[in-house]
Amino acid sequence: MTDAVHVKICGVTNAAAIDSAVSAGAHYLGFNFYPPSPRYLTPERASVLMRDVPAGVTKVALVVDAQNDELGALLHAVPADVLQLHGHESPERVAEVRARFGLPVIKVVGIADADDLADLDKYLTVSDQILVDTKPPKNARLPGGNGLAFDWRLLQGRQWPCPWLLAGGLTPENVGAAIRLTGARQVDVSSGVESAPGVKDAQRMAAFIQAAQAG
Ligand SMILES: O=C(O)c1ccccc1N[C@@H]1O[C@H](COP(=O)(O)O)[C@@H](O)[C@H]1O
Numbered sequence: 519m520t521d522a523v524h525v526k527i528c529g530v531t532n533a534a535a536i537d538s539a540v541s542a543g544a545h546y547l548g549f550n551f552y553p554p555s556p557r558y559l560t561p562e563r564a565s566v567l568m569r570d571v572p573a574g575v576t577k578v579a580l581v582v583d584a585q586n587d588e589l590g591a592l593l594h595a596v597p598a599d600v601l602q603l604h605g606h607e608s609p610e611r612v613a614e615v616r617a618r619f620g621l622p623v624i625k626v627v628g629i630a631d632a633d634d635l636a637d638l639d640k641y642l643t644v645s646d647q648i649l650v651d652t653k654p655p656k657n658a659r660l661p662g663g664n665g666l667a668f669d670w671r672l673l674q675g676r677q678w679p680c681p682w683l684l685a686g687g688l689t690p691e692n693v694g695a696a697i698r699l700t701g702a703r704q705v706d707v708s709s710g711v712e713s714a715p716g717v718k719d720a721q722r723m724a725a726f727i728q729a730a731q732a733g
Pocket residue numbers: 528529548550552555556557580582604651660661662663664665666685686687688706707708709710
């Protein structure tokens with residue numbers, strides 16, 4: 519028997535959403551520190567919410583092209599377990615962040631076509647995990663969290679030497695198919711389990727986790 523698929527619920531913004539996600543079996547919770555996002559939390563607010571996350575659930579701090587002073591202040595304020603780098607961070611920058619701040623790093627790589635998979639390879643030795651997400655369209659307001667899927671067939675037959683998560687436009691309705699097609703053992707979702715931008719829906723989170731683990 520294989521282990522259950524791990525689910526990351528990204529962009530939780532209040533205690534009720536955290537409770538629902540944890541009760542439903544989320545393995546990771548994502549806290550968003552990108553100010554333009556509807557899921558943005560101030561470090562002060564996030565630190566209050568993160569204190570009550572049970573041990574065993576990984577608290578991920580999502581940042582976009584954050585500089586060292588910003589990261590230092592953030593990690594001084596919040597008890598994050600992992601950093602998610604969701605911007606244009608180079609492999610050298612990922613290595614620097616990991617060494618300087620001493621936390622495991624999830625580097626996000628955006629995929630639109632097969633060429634983007636070559637970029638992914640550059641991060642395999644510097645990142646603890648890779649998050650394979652949809653490359654944002656040029657006119658997108660956000661670098662992620664847009665509810666857009668990429669062609670999952672691009673990942674068929676791929677294997678990487680480090681753990682990875684699949685993201686981008688996942689929903690309770692499509693996550694099972696996405697897992698079957700890609701072989702993902704970890705999935706990440708934000709807008710697909712919301713009733714409005716930034717508002718997590720308890721039923722959709724539970725349905726998503728159930729579908730992923732049945733997947
Ligand atoms: O969710 C956001 O607002 C966000 C903002 C900036 C960078 C990343 C963001 N979200 C991440 O994007 C993926 C995919 O989101 P979705 O499921 O397609 O809505 C999500 O898993 C978050 O990690």
